[in-house]
Amino acid sequence: xxxxxxxxxxxxxxxxxxxxxxxxxxxxxxxxxxxxxxxxxxxxxxxxxxxxxxxxxxxxxxxxxxxxxxxxxxxxxxxxxxxxxxxxxxxxxxxxxxxxxxxxxxxxxxxxxxxxxxxxxxxxxxxxxxxxxxxxxxxxxxxxxxxxxxxxxxxxxxxxxxxxxxxxxxxxxxxxxxxxxxxxxxxxxxxxxxxxxxxxxxxxxxxxxxxxxxxxxxxxxxxxxxxxxxxxxxxxxxxxxxxxxxxxxxxxxxxxxxxxxxxxxxxxxxxxxxxxxxxxxxxxxxxxxxxxxxxxx
Amino acid sequence: xxxxxxxxxxxxxxxxxxxxxxxxxxxxxxxxxxxxxxxxxxxxxxxxxxxxxxxxxxxxxxxxxxxxxxxxxxxxxxxxxxxxxxxxxxxxxxxxxxxxxxxxxxxxxxxxxxxxxxxxxxxxxxxxxxxxxxxxxxxxxxxxxxxxxxxxxxxxxxxxxxxxxxxxxxxxxxxxxxxxxxxxxxxxxxxxxxxxxxxxxxxxxxxxxxxxxxxxxxxxxxxxxxxxxxxxxxxxxxxxxxxxxxxxxxxxxxxxxxxxxxxxxxxxxxxxxxxxxxxxxxxxxxxxxxxxxx
Numbered sequence: 168x169x170x171x172x173x174x175x176x177x178x179x180x181x182x183x184x185x186x187x188x189x190x191x192x193x194x195x196x197x198x199x200x201x202x203x204x205x206x207x208x209x210x211x212x213x214x215x216x217x218x219x220x221x222x223x224x225x226x227x228x229x230x231x232x233x234x235x236x237x238x239x240x241x242x243x244x245x246x247x248x249x250x251x252x253x254x255x256x257x258x259x260x261x262x263x264x265x266x267x268x269x270x271x272x273x274x275x276x277x278x279x280x281x282x283x284x285x286x287x288x289x290x291x292x293x294x295x296x297x298x299x300x301x302x303x304x305x306x307x308x309x310x311x312x313x314x315x316x317x318x319x320x321x322x323x324x325x326x327x328x329x330x331x332x333x334x335x336x337x338x339x340x341x342x343x344x345x346x347x348x349x350x351x352x353x354x355x356x357x358x359x360x361x362x363x364x365x366x367x368x369x370x371x372x373x374x375x376x377x378x379x380x381x382x383x384x385x386x387x388x389x390x391x392x393x394x395x396x397x398x399x400x401x402x403x404x405x406x407x408x409x410x411x412x413x414x415x416x417x418x419x420x421x422x423x424x425x426x427x428x429x430x431x432x433x434x435x436x437x438x439x440x441x442x443x444x445x446x447x448x449x450x451x452x453x454x455x456x457x458x459x460x461x462x463x464x
Numbered sequence: 465x466x467x468x469x470x471x472x473x474x475x476x477x478x479x480x481x482x483x484x485x486x487x488x489x490x491x492x493x494x495x496x497x498x499x500x501x502x503x504x505x506x507x508x509x510x511x512x513x514x515x516x517x518x519x520x521x522x523x524x525x526x527x528x529x530x531x532x533x534x535x536x537x538x539x540x541x542x543x544x545x546x547x548x549x550x551x552x553x554x555x556x557x558x559x560x561x562x563x564x565x566x567x568x569x570x571x572x573x574x575x576x577x578x579x580x581x582x583x584x585x586x587x588x589x590x591x592x593x594x595x596x597x598x599x600x601x602x603x604x605x606x607x608x609x610x611x612x613x614x615x616x617x618x619x620x621x622x623x624x625x626x627x628x629x630x631x632x633x634x635x636x637x638x639x640x641x642x643x644x645x646x647x648x649x650x651x652x653x654x655x656x657x658x659x660x661x662x663x664x665x666x667x668x669x670x671x672x673x674x675x676x677x678x679x680x681x682x683x684x685x686x687x688x689x690x691x692x693x694x695x696x697x698x699x700x701x702x703x704x705x706x707x708x709x710x711x712x713x714x715x716x717x718x719x720x721x722x723x724x725x726x727x728x729x730x731x732x733x734x735x736x737x738x739x740x741x742x743x744x745x746x747x748x749x750x751x752x753x754x755x756x757x758x
Binding site: 169172179180183184371372374375376377378379380381382383385 | 564587590591592593594596598604605606607608617618620621622623665666
């Protein structure tokens with residue numbers, strides 16, 4: 168009896184308040200839609216920024232003619248050093264092959280292999296590449312270089328490039344985080360304001376209900392159910408639009424444009440689930456909570 | 465709980481107590497065979513009628529020294545019909561709001577059916593209010609519901625089933641003369657009809673106490689007489705009725721107990737006995753009121 172009664176009450180109130188109900192539905196739809204577009208965009212942007220940051224490396228050149236034992240020793244030292252995430256050895260020979268492939272004429276002209284054995288060291292965080300370099304290649308105030316291992320000829324961290332990458336990606340990440348926060352706040356405010364407005368127009372009704380002895384939850388349930396319905400409808404509408412956009416716009420481009428589809432990006436089913444949960448949860452909870460103000464009689 | 469007077473509690477709060485006294489066959493007895501275990505207040509009328517409402521030095525201060533009510537002390541017994549009169553701001557509405565526990569007294573005690581209202585916790589207020597019928601000057605109907613649904617809502621909040629509601633409502637509709645307006649919405653009704661709906665809703669669950677705050681304030685004299693007759697009939701059926709009004713002419717003609725207030729103080733409390741009137745039927749009352757107005 169009770170659930171059926173509440174269901175009927177909420178349906179009645181939606182029928183009797185078509186315009187406010189539609190406004191709530193539309194605002195849920197729009198915010199869900201924007202959120203649904205924004206989540207993948209943020210992810211793609213952050214992923215791209217991370218890709219770029221992964222390119223920050225410290226090159227450790229060895230003196231030419233390093234023996235296998237020396238290489239193994241230096242590798243162990245590098246792996247033990249602070250701020251090191253991974254160490255990749257590029258031997259004289261493999262470096263030569265790769266460079267020759269890129270620029271065959273130049274290397275044909277040189278006629279021999281000028282490259283040293285190199286360790287490509289990836290720092291644990293891009294910001295630490297400077298510290299890592301300083302660790303491996305300490306210059307004393309007197310100008311005497313104190314390389315940590317006698318077999319190391321030079322340590323380079325491509326200072327200018329690294330700085331640019333670190334600062335640019337940081338700006339992008341902060342901007343995206345700010346935008347995301349702003350969007351979430353705006354969505355919550357928009358939805359809660361719409362709910363508040365439609366509740367405000369019915370505050371007298373709530374007052375009367377309280378005066379004839381209705382308990383808070385007796386009044387609240389129909390409102391919560393109404394929020395649930397409108398949230399689900401708005402969310403479903405947004406998801407339908409997103410699905411159409413995905414099939415017609417994103418999927419054809421996914422293979423050619425790397426930015427759009429990343430392996431670690433959120434899957435469409437998960438995205439839908441999150442959006443629906445948000446839409447339904449926010450509107451149902453919003454209706455129930457906003458009502459509290461009018462129940463204090 | 466200060467329920468020293470057990471009889472009064474049972475009589476005035478049939479829904480809370482488990483008592484099942486048979487309805488007495490006075491006036492329209494059918495209206496008391498509602499969905500709730502209705503104990504007719506008259507069924508156990510003792511020599512000394514129980515105290516339904518008791519104010520003991522109750523004061524209410526609104527904010528900065530605004531006096532709503534000052535040390536009001538009075539007792540209203542079962543089956544009484546009492547008028548609260550006085551100009552605007554004299555404290556009539558404060559008494560009403562104290563009784564529906566919309567506000568708390570700043571000082572003193574307010575008891576209903578022997579129970580101190582201050583002791584009722586917030587979440588129990590709805591259950592307390594189900595034992596009251598409340599009627600307002602501005603009707604306070606639910607605008608999106610029909611007459612039938614408006615009255616039914618008062619029963620729905622108590623958890624009554626549709627079947628019980630369908631069994632109860634026709635009697636109330638007949639009593640209030642609304643049988644033909646069942647499916648109208650409040651905005652399609654005249655003021656008098658809307659007030660009848662409000663009274664029907666207040667009386668739907670047969671509360672032992674009915675409060676009416678300026679029930680005829682928005683109505684013309686002839687319609688007012690009809691409303692007063694209706695309240696009189698409800699009172700004759702055993703319900704204690706408290707009416708706030710500033711229409712002193714009407715109040716005098718009703719020849720009932722009058723509590724007059726001025727700036728929050730009780731300045732007059734005249735028992736109905738001073739009129740020396742005999743019991744009238746509802747029709748007699750209506751005739752007399754019309755005669756005296758003319």
